[in-house]
Amino acid sequence: MTESAKTFAQKAIERASGSSGLAPGTIVEVAPDLYMSHTASWRCIKTFEKLPGATIRHPERIAMVMDHIAPAPTAQVAGHHRLCREFARRYGVGHFFDVNEGIAHLILMERGLIRPGEIIIGTDSHSTIYGALGALGTGVGFSEITATWVTGVLWMMVPESMRVTLAGRLSPGVFPKDVMLKLIGDLTADGATYLSMEFDGALTASMSISERMTLCNLAMELGAKNAYVRPDALAYDYLATAGVEDPARHALLPDAGARYVRELSIDATSLAPQVACPHAVDNVRPVGEVAGVKLDQVFVGSCANAKYDDLVEVAKILKGRRVAAGVRLLVTPGSRDTMKKAADSGVLSTLIEAGALITNPGCGACAGDGGAMDQGEVTLSTANRNFRGRMGSYESAIYLASPATAAASAITGVITDPREVLA
C-alpha cells in the first residue's frame, strides 16, 4: 500500500473536478460528462421552470430517455412525454430517446454515449451499470439533474472503495446474476453503502460486457455509489462497435497498492443458482431451498437481465417447450436493438411459440408498467428489486433470479433449478 496509489473512483472524481490528491470523504464539485434523465425528465423540466433566468449550460451533455412508463398509458403521462419532446427540441438536448427505444442504461451504452473514465449521473439508482465500460455511473435525484443542467456541476463525495475479486468458473446453469444475488445475501442490502465497488479477477475478465453490466447493475442493491470493471480489449471492441471515437481518452485504471476498505475473493466454481425471496433483495437462498414455490407470472426484463444474451438463455430453455398452463410469461426486451437482434436470430419466434407475451422494449413490469399482480399472486422476475407492492398489490410477492431460472420455472409453473431442465 502506498500513499499516492489511487482507486478508480479517486481518479475519476479528480479528473471531473479538476483537482488532485483527493482523499476519501472529501466533498468536491464535479462536472459530469453526461446527465441522464429517464421518465423523470418531466420532473427535471418542471423544476427548471421554477428557476427564473436559468439557462442550460451544456445541452449536448443531456440524455433523455422515455423508458419507465412507455408508451403512455394515460393522458397525464402523454403530457409528460410531450413536455420532454418539446423541451428537447427547444433547448437542443443532445440525446433524446423516445418511447420506442427501451431502457436508458442499455441504450446509452449501445449508442456509444458511455466512455471509460467519464462520470455519468442519472435519475436512476441503477446508473452503477456504466461501470461495465469502466465509467463512473451514479444515481441522483431529479432536482440534481436540473441543477446540473443550470450549473454544469454537482457535489460529490470521494467514496472509499471495495474490491471484489471473482475467480473460478461458473458451472452450467449459473450466471453472473447468481454471483451477485449470493453476494447481496452475504453482505446484505447495505454491504457496500457509499462505496465504489471494483470488480476484478479472472472470472470478471472472462465475462462478456453484458455479464459485466449485470454485476455493476446489481452492485446498487448493496448500496454502492458506483461500480467498476477495468476496461480491456473486450470493452474497447464493444465501444468501437458502438461508434465511440477515441474511447480510451479518459480511461482510468486503479493503481496497484490503492487502499480498499474491504477486499473479498470469491471462487464461484461451486456456486448454485440463487433466488432473492420477498420482500428484500438480500433475502437470498439457493434455488433448491425455494424450488416448488407456485408461480402466477414470470417476468424477463429490466436493466439487470433483458439484454440479448439473456433472451438467448431463455430461448435455449424454452425451445420446443411450452409455458405451464396458468402461468403468464412476460418478456420485455431491454432495448430496440436487443429486440431487433432477437427478431433477426429467431429468438423471439422461439419465445412466442412457447407462449411468451412479448412487450415493447423498456422498463415494463419492473417499474410497474404492465404486468401487475392481484393480491396473493407470485412473480419470478429477472429484475433487480422485489420490494413490496412494486408490481401491483401490496399483498403480492416477487422472487428474483437469473433468466435461466426464470425460463425453467416458466415451463414448470413453480420455482425450478435450471440445471434440471438443462440436464
Add this chain to the structure above:
Amino acid sequence: MNERGSSLIGGRCVKLGDHVNSDVIIPGRYLTSIDPVELAGHAFEPLGREFQDRFRAAKVIVAGRNFGCGSAREQAASCLVGAGIQAVVAQSFARVFFRNAINTGLAALQSADAEAHIADGDEVFIDVAAGMIETPSGRFSFPPYPENLTRILNAGGLIPYIARKLASEARR
C-alpha cells in the same frame, strides 16, 4: 426557533426498522406527481392506515440501518417534507436518499446510538448545527454536516439554493 430560543426542530417521532426502502416510502405508481403535499397522502401506503395515521401526526422519523434504500426517486424525501416531517434520525442512510433529503431541505441525521434509546411516540428534538439529538432518554450527538451541505439545507434544498445563487449573480 422554539420556545427555548434555540434552533431546535422536531417533536413526536414515529419508529421504523432496518432497510426501509423507497418503494415502501412512496410507491412507484404515485411518481406522476411532484407535489410534496399530494405525495404525502400516499406515503407509507404499503404499511397500512394505522401506521400512516401515526406517521402524519409525527415530526420526526426514527429508523435503523439503511433508511431509504432502493430507487433514486426524490419523492421518497419530498413526500416526508409534505407530511410535515422535519428530520429523519437513523443508524445509517442509503446514499441517494441522503442526497435527496438534503436537496429537498429535510434533515437526515446519522446516529449509531440514538435509535436504540428512542421509543415510538417519544418527543425528539434536534439541533442540526450543534449536532445534538435530545430524547427522553438523554442526548446523543451526530457529526454535523459539512459547510457546503449546510448551505444547501439551510436554503431549503438544492433548487432554492441554486435560485438564490442565480439571483445574486444577476445582481452583480
